[in-house]
Amino acid sequence: MTKMLILGGGGMVGQKLAQRIAADAPFADPQITLFDRAFPPQSAAGKQITGDVSDPAMAATLAAARPDVIFHLAAIVSGQAEAEFALGWDVNMMAMWHLLNALKAEHDASGGSYRPRLVFTSSIAVFGGPFPDQIGDEFLSAPLTSYGAQKAACELMLSDFSRKGFVDGLSLRLPTVCVRPGKANAAASSFFSGIIREPLNGIEAILPVADTVRHWHVSPRAATKFLTQAALLDTDQLEGRRALNLPGISCTVEEQIGALRRAAGQKAVDLIKHIPDETIMRMVAGWPRDFAPERAIALGFQAESRFDEIIAVYMEEELGGA
Amino acid sequence: MTKMLILGGGGMVGQKLAQRIAADAPFADPQITLFDRAFPPQSAAGKQITGDVSDPAMAATLAAARPDVIFHLAAIVSGQAEAEFALGWDVNMMAMWHLLNALKAEHDASGGSYRPRLVFTSSIAVFGGPFPDQIGDEFLSAPLTSYGAQKAACELMLSDFSRKGFVDGLSLRLPTVCVRPGKANAAASSFFSGIIREPLNGIEAILPVADTVRHWHVSPRAATKFLTQAALLDTDQLEGRRALNLPGISCTVEEQIGALRRAAGQKAVDLIKHIPDETIMRMVAGWPRDFAPERAIALGFQAESRFDEIIAVYMEEELGGA
Numbered sequence: 001m002t003k004m005l006i007l008g009g010g011g012m013v014g015q016k017l018a019q020r021i022a023a024d025a026p027f028a029d030p031q032i033t034l035f036d037r038a039f040p041p042q043s044a045a046g047k048q049i050t051g052d053v054s055d056p057a058m059a060a061t062l063a064a065a066r067p068d069v070i071f072h073l074a075a076i077v078s079g080q081a082e083a084e085f086a087l088g089w090d091v092n093m094m095a096m097w098h099l100l101n102a103l104k105a106e107h108d109a110s111g112g113s114y115r116p117r118l119v120f121t122s123s124i125a126v127f128g129g130p131f132p133d134q135i136g137d138e139f140l141s142a143p144l145t146s147y148g149a150q151k152a153a154c155e156l157m158l159s160d161f162s163r164k165g166f167v168d169g170l171s172l173r174l175p176t177v178c179v180r181p182g183k184a185n186a187a188a189s190s191f192f193s194g195i196i197r198e199p200l201n202g203i204e205a206i207l208p209v210a211d212t213v214r215h216w217h218v219s220p221r222a223a224t225k226f227l228t229q230a231a232l233l234d235t236d237q238l239e240g241r242r243a244l245n246l247p248g249i250s251c252t253v254e255e256q257i258g259a260l261r262r263a264a265g266q267k268a269v270d271l272i273k274h275i276p277d278e279t280i281m282r283m284v285a286g287w288p289r290d291f292a293p294e295r296a297i298a299l300g301f302q303a304e305s306r307f308d309e310i311i312a313v314y315m316e317e318e319l320g321g322a
Numbered sequence: 323m324t325k326m327l328i329l330g331g332g333g334m335v336g337q338k339l340a341q342r343i344a345a346d347a348p349f350a351d352p353q354i355t356l357f358d359r360a361f362p363p364q365s366a367a368g369k370q371i372t373g374d375v376s377d378p379a380m381a382a383t384l385a386a387a388r389p390d391v392i393f394h395l396a397a398i399v400s401g402q403a404e405a406e407f408a409l410g411w412d413v414n415m416m417a418m419w420h421l422l423n424a425l426k427a428e429h430d431a432s433g434g435s436y437r438p439r440l441v442f443t444s445s446i447a448v449f450g451g452p453f454p455d456q457i458g459d460e461f462l463s464a465p466l467t468s469y470g471a472q473k474a475a476c477e478l479m480l481s482d483f484s485r486k487g488f489v490d491g492l493s494l495r496l497p498t499v500c501v502r503p504g505k506a507n508a509a510a511s512s513f514f515s516g517i518i519r520e521p522l523n524g525i526e527a528i529l530p531v532a533d534t535v536r537h538w539h540v541s542p543r544a545a546t547k548f549l550t551q552a553a554l555l556d557t558d559q560l561e562g563r564r565a566l567n568l569p570g571i572s573c574t575v576e577e578q579i580g581a582l583r584r585a586a587g588q589k590a591v592d593l594i595k596h597i598p599d600e601t602i603m604r605m606v607a608g609w610p611r612d613f614a615p616e617r618a619i620a621l622g623f624q625a626e627s628r629f630d631e632i633i634a635v636y637m638e639e640e641l642g643g644a
Contacts, residue, residue, distance in 0.1 A: 128562065128563075140463065141462065141463060141478075142562070142565075143478070144562060150482075153475045153478045156463075156471045159464075159471065160471040164468070240450065
């Protein structure tokens with residue numbers, strides 16, 4: 001039996017991850033617990049626990065079950081963390097602090113035998129410009145958003161608690177997950193999905209930035225695969241550097257739109273309205289555009305190679321292939 | 323009047339900093355408050371407050387005085403932070419968290435007009451190997467000690483609270499301060515000073531590592547100068563990257579010993595006993611050896627250029643030039 005806990009298990013990636021664990025069976029006899037503030041009506045299978053991830057008592061309760069594998073995906077998204085400063089730090093950083101201390105308490109109580117795998121979804125928002133053309137694995141983390149700073153602080157804690165042997169963690173700096181199904185969210189990056197998803201569903205989309213903006217994308221399918229791979233990785237291979245830049249696709253908004261045209265024609269493209277938004281433009285201007293994620297590739301992580309494939313994944317998974 | 327608060331004001335650098343502020347008068351009518359757990363009997367001038375820097379109520383009290391300039395030097399040193407894990411995180415990271423939140427509360431209460439300069443002594447321990455020959459300004463922070471992880475987490479918080487305009491902070495990644503006067507401390511780097519200081523005072527010193535070890539040094543005089551310069555710097559020049567690698571001298575232990583020989587003869591050198599210490603060797607092996615601190619140099623920060631000068635500073639300041 002593998003006891004698995006997904007923090008943020010009610011969210012889009014959490015749900016897809018739970019489905020993948022059940023379908024692909026990468027873990028022996030998985031017993032899945034999903035933790036979140038709320039769950040969708042048709043949730044993926046698993047025991048549901050509802051609560052606030054930043055509550056230290058909840059962290060203690062979750063740790064007391066001694067999960068073998070923990071996926072920590074719970075977060076306040078970038079736009080909201082920028083708008084609600086205290087909430088962002090509380091949920092995006094202090095929750096990790098409470099979780100790590102609760103897990104350390106279980107480690108100590110077990111005489112050192114309990115040492116869970118902890119896979120944390122960090123973000124490319126830990127990077128801030130100016131950037132080289134491609135960001136290498138040794139480029140500094142100098143975030144320009146609160147969300148990025150919070151993720152980077154979590155990476156440091158997770159790495160140190162891991163170095164000490166209390167947990168066995170790694171941080172995945174995921175590309176922007178695209179195409180996100182469902183509704184737009186408060187992430188400043190939400191439009192990267194919106195300009196593909198809405199037209200494919202026959203509705204108007206708003207593009208708040210210039211089509212020359214270049215960004216770094218991965219499908220939900222590849223992202224959940226990264227998570228299960230990370231949970232099974234021999235972390236000795238990381239040689240102490242437990243934050244990984246993951247592979248993705250670097251493309252401009254114009255190239256995204258070109259792929260949409262190939263998938264669904266000009267009629268779909270015509271549904272995109274360009275309405276510049278200064279706040280989003282400013283945030284996006286400080287975001288990474290391209291990476292050379294050599295370590296992750298050497299460790300066997302693999303993403304799509306063209307944005308057309310990312311659209312195909314969305315159509316397959318969400319539109320029944322139509 | 324400039325209200326100045328030195329956290330860690332009872333320590334070696336804090337005391338020298340208070341003396342420099344009084345002597346060099348870089349600030350208009352400085353009113354100095356020194357905060358620490360304890361103070362030396364012959365303390366530098368200033369109002370003394372004794373307390374625990376990690377106590378949130380104390381942070382609120384200190385912030386309520388609305389200092390114009392705050393130097394945050396208070397820390398559990400590297401060796402102790404490694405041995406006392408919870409204490410290290412509490413003092414080295416959570417104290418900064420409480421301080422920043424207390425200062426933000428004052429900022430908010432002032433209607434946004436209160437925005438203190440906050441100069442934080444980070445450390446080259448934010449870096450972990452493997453290293454390039456020289457560490458550049460864009461090299462990643464991947465600490466291999468708890469102390470380094472805590473300092474790096476503070477940098478991220480300070481940078482984000484500054485970006486939001488609640489404080490105006492910067493983090494100085496100081497080289498190892500050498501030659502430290504007084505007694506050896508629990509820092510794993512303590513011996514770098516000990517092998518110079520003890521022989522100059524006619525007593526035996528222990529060298530726990532090989533003399534081929536290369537490290538990055540600065541005198542207490544240059545370090546305190548960095549601090550006052552940082553307090554007066556136009557932070558717009560930092561362009562959002564508020565952690566700075568400072569200049570120093572890269573030399574091997576053998577070169578340090580050569581400089582000692584030139585200053586005090588072979589008799590002094592003969593007082594150094596090589597007694598290898600595995601724990602210290604392991605920690606030091608993960609530390610930086612050399613830097614190319616181009617940004618700091620361009621901003622006007624300057625260190626000594628030879629280790630001989632560092633010894634001369636010690637002899638001048640601590641031995642009356644003898």
